[in-house]
Amino acid sequence: MPRLLEPPVLTLDPNDENLILEIPDEKEEATSNSPSKESKKESSLKKSRILLGKTGVIKEEPQQNMSQPEVKDPWNLSNDEYYYPKQQGLRGTFGGNIIQHSIPAVELRQPFFPTHMGPIKLRQFHRPPLKKYSFGALSQPGPHSVQPLLKHIKKKAKMREQERQASGGGEMFFMRTPQDLTGKDGDLILAEYSEENGPLMMQVGMATKIKNYYKRKPGKDPGAPDCKYGETVYCHTSPFLGSLHPGQLLQAFENNLFRAPIYLHKMPETDFLIIRTRQGYYIRELVDIFVVGQQCPLFEVPGPNSKRANTHIRDFLQVFIYRLFWKSKDRPRRIRMEDIKKAFPSHSESSIRKRLKLCADFKRTGMDSNWWVLKSDFRLPTEEEIRAMVSPEQCCAYYSMIAAEQRLKDAGYGEKSFFAPEEENEEDFQMKIDDEVRTAPWNTTRAFIAAMKGKCLLEVTGVADPTGCGEGFSYVKIPNKPTQQKDDKEPQPVKKTVTGTDADLRRLSLKNAKQLLRKFGVPEEEIKKLSRWEVIDVVRTMSTEQARSGEGPMSKFARGSRFSVAEHQERYKEECQRIFDLQNKVLSSTEVLSTDTDSSSAEDSDFEEMGKNIENMLQNKKTSSQLSREREEQERKELQRMLLAAGSAASGNNHRDDDTASVTSLNSSATGRCLKIYRTFQDEEGKEYVRCETVRKPAVMDAYVRIRTTKDEEFIRKFALFDEQHREEMRKERRRIQEQLRRLKRNQEKEKLKGPPEKKPKKMKERPDLKLKCGACGAIGHMRTNKFCPLYYQTNAPPSNPVAMTEEQEEELEKTVIPNDNEELIKVEGTKIVLGKQLIESADEVRRKSLVLKFPKQQLPPKKKRRVGTTVHCDYLNRPHKSIHRRRTDPMVTLSSILESIINDMRDLPNTYPFHTPVNAKVVKDYYKIITRPMDLQTLRENVRKRLYPSREEFREHLELIVKNSATYNGPKHSLTQISQSMLDLCDEKLKEKEDKLARLEKAINPLLDDDDQVAFSFILDNIVTQKMMAVPDSWPFHHPVNKKFVPDYYKVIINPMDLETIRKNISKHKYQSRESFLDDVNLILANSVKYNGPESQYTKTAQEIVNICYQTLTEYDEHLTQLEKDICTAKEAALEEAELESLDPMTPGPYTPQPPDLYDTNTSLSMSRDASSVFQDESNMSVLDIPTATPEKQVTQMRQGRGR
Secondary structure: OOOOOOOOOOOOOOOOOOOOOOOOOOOOHHHHHOOOHHHHHHHHHHHHHHHHHHHOOOOOOOOOOOOOOOOOOOOOOOOHHHHOOOOOOOOOOOOOOOOOOOHHHHOOOOOOOOOOOOHHHHHOOOOOOOOOOOOOHHHOOOOOOEEEOHHHHHHHHHHHHHHHHHOOOOOOOOOOOHHHHOOOOOOOOEEEEOOOOOOOOOOOOOOOEEEEEEOOOOOOOOOOOOOOOOEEEEOOOOOOOOOOOOOOEEEEEEOOOEEEEEEEEEOOOOOEEEEEOOOOEEEEEOOEEEEEOOOEEOOOOOOOOOHHHHHHHHHHHHHHHHHHHHHOOOOOOEEOHHHHHHHOOOOOHHHHHHHHOOOEEEEOOOOOOOEEEEOOOOOOOOHHHHHHHOOHHHHHHHHHHHHHHHHHHHOOOOHHHHOOOOOOOHHHHHHHOOHHHHOOHHHHHHHHHHHHOOOOEEEEOOOOOOOOOOOOOEEEEEOOOOOOOOOOOOOOOOOOOOOOHHHOHHHOOHHHHHHHHHHOOOOHHHHHOOOHHHHHHHHHHHHHHHHHHOOOOOHHHOOOOOOOHHHHHHHHHHHHHHHHHHHHHHHOOOOOOOOOOOOOHHHHHHHHHHHHHHHHHHHHOOOHHHHHHHHHHHHHHHHHHHHHHHHHHHHOOOOOOOEEEEEOOOOOOOOOOOEEEEEEEEOOOOOEEEEEEEEOOHHHHHHHHHHHHHOOHHHHHHHHHHHHHHHHHHHHHHHHHHHHHHHHHHHHHHHHHHOOOOOOOOOOOOOOOOOOEOOOOOOEOOOOOOOOOOOHHHHOOOOOOOOOOOHHHHHHHHHHHOOOOOOOOEEEEOOEEEEOHHHHHHHHHHHHHHOOOOOOHHHOOOOOOOOOOOOOOOHHHOOOOOOOOOOOOOHHHHHHHHHHHHHHHHHOOOOOHHHOOOOOOOOOOOHHHHOOOOOOHHHHHHHHHOOOOOOHHHHHHHHHHHHHHHHHHHOOOOHHHHHHHHHHHHHHHHHHHOHHHHHHHHHHHOHHHOOOHHHHHHHHHHHHHHHHHOOOOOOHHHOOOOOOOOOOOHHHHOOOOOOHHHHHHHHHOOOOOOHHHHHHHHHHHHHHHHHHHOOOOHHHHHHHHHHHHHHHHHHHOHHHHHHHHHHHHHHHHHHHHHHHHHHHOOOOOOOOOOOOHHHHOOOOOHHHHHHHHHHHHHOOOOHHHHHHHOOHHHHHHHHHHHOOO
């Protein structure tokens, strides 16, 4: 077959009598013969609409057959049409939009979701600076290697694939820990935001989706093109402000915060990514980069101090408290206030306490002192409930709000200027706030969401455009109904209004009306089909359209100069579509822009001016002829202004009120123009300086330019002079008041210096019983505060040198510190006054110097001198001597902390919960009948905190008790018994790791456990002195050496003084190696008391009692002390023999010193030990005696040999 057969087309003849297309209406005879006026009017109106649609003036409306009822859904049951939701609100997302963030992001972990950000962090929001590390490998200077990540990426991908296969295949979520969020593995793309400060930004760990929106072509569509990233979504209506063209594909980032178009670009081959950590540098390749267009917010940013912001702060704090309780390992759970204050430093302690009181109680005493303990009847929320309280999106919106708030504060805006408006006054508020506040994210997101709900329209082009050049949308609210623009300062061209009979359409003849239609280009055959009123309707409509476009010569027949609501909406959609297409074109362009061109600045300015003219033409719908006339008018005004300025300069009137203005923009209706006014001032010394004032308000600028161009110099001089005269009068008034105050102060000081007026002295009747003596003059009969004292006015006279700085001195200091000739110190921009940094620093310096107070030294009250005590006080009034050395930690405390850490490690073991707390007798009723000595980890911890375990053996004994109890009640093979045995094994392992440290602590707690017998001997003697001898009543005179100041002649009588404190020092130095030497010093105390105080003195009786107690206690420890003395003597002899042998060895370095053999005779009796020890101590500088302490190993061996081991 040469060609395919085409299907036949069904054709219907409407004139066929046998064909019934519809049921004909039954027309009444009366109405069929005489049609009504309404039907004629409707038919004529219909014809004119058809003609206007053909000529292109208005769009053709689809013809609807009014006789046919509206076809409803055949499945429309139970009046479903009344229950359909209104087509308002944000356009729903296309396809599934379930966003699954990483686990650290969902749990709001730090530092991904900080609890506090200061001003520096807010200024660096999402722009973290590259700082130097304080520790780690990169903190050290020098070259650092760069490691490639190719093998690491493949290895990590293989591990994740194995994990996925082991779990059964399918999709798997890998972002579970903070380590999974690194950029060192996985696929990586870059996204560069086109907005400098986007209204909403995601935090680290949050997820987003890539959607590929595609609109089908009408008819046969090949389908959406394949994309490397994202899922394809077929859409009929666009999710953006502009519509997609048929066959157009647009990729977009989409999450719960915003939707933004993205544009894929090719990554240059020379670009790569460097990842820096504390350990080193890593390098990896980059494949793709996206440019992100303007965001379409889906989440509203709360305003500062709004209810939503305060609610988020409250919930965020509450969530942080709940998570701290969950992390607590104690039972009952407890946390500290300091942990919360550290995370939320900006919160007051009362607000934190208010949140804590809901779930916890503060304990002031007991084990949980200064802790907040969870209430017993409070149930902590589960992880799902905590996540529902605060979402990551709410945190991002709050961070965006405080970052924008900080930017506004840095720009000089106070807190009151950017409060969120209320609903009813919102439109009025939007017109009054400044442009910078209007572009804040809480205003832009609110405006966009309201516009998408159909509550308002957007400004589209304006101050909130993030690009600043008309390539983005301005999210600022405007009402739905068209309003006259208030910022159009130029008078609109006067249009011919309906005045007189010439413009009355009713008096327009049919011939002239048809002639007008011919001029409008309407075909002759169409004109002939119209009746008179149809012709008039077409004339009026076409004249109105041409009058609006500014091109119609016959605008006098135009009607309705304002746009209708439908036309306003149509223009809004066209403007949105234009900017949407322009943004897509610019951001998807692959053209490389460079500044290395040879174009001059003049050409650039010409292009900018041409672009502004084109924008004005598009915005105002003005013709090129109107723009040329406006440009000529502006040039004429500029020329006139230049002539006036030249004339004023030639006349030489350059005085204090001389102003020179320069307007930076020619088009007075264009935005962004400013007026700079240079004013010349004179200071008090006659020196001139210039200040520049910048005016940005269009109304002030136009008024200034109008006065300058329309009024002469005489009028301007009078106008400025009036203002200057008013200021001068105010200045004079202030000086006059200050002078009056100074005069009053001066008079008061003179009166004080002169003294009271002289009066004739009255004869005072002397009273013989007066005993008052003046402290100033010494006379009797009055006090120093009495005015009759001759020295009264001298003591109260003002000081010669002023205490504080006077106003004259402050003014002189201001003249010297603050310069007046610098014009950069103060700048005026409209209602803003910008102060220079140098001016503020100078003012601070003047303020600091003025606050300094100088008091004469003689007027200060004299310091009281302490009198040296001459009386003897009791010993309890003397403060103990404080050593400058830091006190050592109590070994019992250190041992308890180690044991408690072991208990915490045992608690962390799996399935150990039954042993954490005591067994509940209500649950296990027969437990305490079988187990007589119960034990658990909580009881063990309480004993540790009470310092009940001075050694490891006692702690381990109680831990073994847990294992024995479990074996007794549950059986030796039970799983709980095995768990308790694992706890004991872990305890043994931890004790073995810290064996050396624990041994030292045990010896410090109980020196009797020490290997050195001398330490044990000294420990027993020290206990006898401190616990027995010093505990004797009224023994305090013998505790310390006698004070020479209180008893000057004591040391003349007593040659060898002795006291209990000196004995304790000798004990600590191990000077007593036998009981005899110790008793000699104790008896010396009694002998000294008898010699100085006498045998019958109370002090001597007390000393006798101390000696008796000493002998009695030594008798109790006789067996133990005897063995220790023998061991000490044996160890000393063995050490000296080995030292002597080493000194005789020729291979041993050092000089040889012979020793007397009878000194170290082993047959020497015990009574000679004191003399031997004294000789041993006196000759401690000999080399023979230094050898035993050379190495610890030898010393230990010698001690063991001495003890007969």
